[in-house]
Each structure stands twice: as C-alpha cells, then as structure tokens.
C-alpha cells in the first residue's frame with residue numbers, strides 16, 4: 001500500500017512516466033538557452049514578485065543569474081547568487097545530450113528507469129528537499145538579520 005502510494009506520488013519514475021520524453025528534452029534546451037542569454041548580473045529589473053512583496057528572497061531568487069554564471073564558467077559567482085545554479089547544467093545537459101541520441105536508445109533508457117525508478121525518485125526528492133531547505137534557511141536568515 002505504501003509503495004503503491006509512493007509510486008503514484010513520485011513525479012519521475014512511475015510506470016506510466018517517460019523521463020526522456022520530448023517535453024523534458026525540449027525543456028533542457030530551453031533552460032540552457034535561457035541561461036546562455038540571461039545576463040550574468042541580472043536584467044536590472046526585479047523579477048521576483050515574492051521579494052517585491054515581502055522583501056525576503058524566495059527559494060529561487062538568484063537562480064537564473066547563477067545558471068547564467070555557470071554556463072559562462074563563473075562558478076564562484078554562481079555559488080554566491082544561488083548554489084543550486086550549479087545543479088542546473090547537471091540536470092539539463094544530460095537531457096540535451098539525450099535529445100541527440102537515437103530514439104531507440106532513449107526508449108531503452110526510459111525502460112531501464114521504469115524497471116527501477118527508486119534511485120531517481122530518491123535523487124529527485126533529495127534535490128527538491130535541499131532546494132526548499134536552502135530557501136527556508138535563507139529566508140529565516142534574512143528575517144533575523
């Protein structure tokens with residue numbers, strides 16, 4: 001029962017999911033393209049409505065600037081903007097590479113993931129949990145400062 005519920009609620013590795021589907025492959029290219037086009041020091045205008053309303057950074061504040069720095073090799077600056085910007089290419093590049101592979105290879109990769117999605121779901125949960133924890137800690141530090 002618990003396993004069945006976990007499988008239903010896991011966004012990546014369910015029986016019906018297809019990790020290397022067209023939408024995910026296209027999203028990877030879009031993310032990498034936006035990171036390359038985005039100015040590394042920002043657009044000069046505030047984009048975050050949460051920060052505009054509350055003054056506190058949301059969990060994602062600085063992420064686009066960080067990803068922009070990562071694709072330019074400015075890793076220290078990327079870390080300073082948002083540590084998870086360093087994760088963006090780790091997530092996007094494999095999908096971009098997968099989009100260049102023959103369809104049959106991607107089908108076999110999807111089948112392999114569907115056979116045992118636990119590691120992928122665990123990694124997904126770890127990244128999302130760490131991202132939210134980072135955002136919460138940063139917000140608390142902002143309010144206490």
Ligand SMILES: [Zn+2]
Pocket residue numbers: 048049050051057058059060061062
């Ligand atoms: Zn924000």
